Amino acid sequence: MKALTSIKNLTSLVPKFYLGTPWEAKFHFASVAGKERLRSGTSRASVFPSRTWEQEGTGRKAFTLIEILAAMVFIAILLPVIFEGVTLASRASAHSEREAIALELAQNKMAELVLDDAWTSADPSGDFGDDWPGYRWEWTQESWDADTMTVLAVETFFNVQGKEQSVTLSTLVRSNP
Secondary structure, three states, X not given: OHHHHHHHHHHHHOOOOOOOOHHHHHHXXXXXXXXXHHHOOOOHHHHXXXXXXXXXXXXXXOOOHHHHHHHHHHHHHHHHHHHHHHHHHHHHHHHHHHHHXXXXXXXXXXXXXXXXXXXXXXXOEEEOOOOOOOOEEEEEEEEEOOOOEEEEEEEXXXXXXXXXXXXXXXXXXXXXX
């Protein structure tokens, strides 16, 4: 009969609808049991000998000063690295975009020179007009394979962050007899 009474007292300390992890239940049970002991006249120091994750009486959770300082140092180390990575990615993106445009312009100029046989009398350099400011082109020709073929090369120049870059496109054409 006495065992049944102690089990009844034990179950009355635990809330009926407690949801949570077993770890949380352990601390919750300890605080419920401690409050019951406090009501019976036991001192607070003997009921709660060590601090739990709950602050005494407030129920709040908080970060310590050292945790906040460690997080700030971590962020201070990471932010410059992240910004450098973003800057580098932006530069690479601008370079690849302008290089793709320059390659397409070189292909158009090469087609213009080859289709009309304009390479025999065209100017060796120029720009792409108001449609493509900042892009200019030059073309060269060299003999190839015993003077029966000619290598035509169109080089397109463009600027990326103050540095001049270029792409070169070459093809073979039959030399005029």
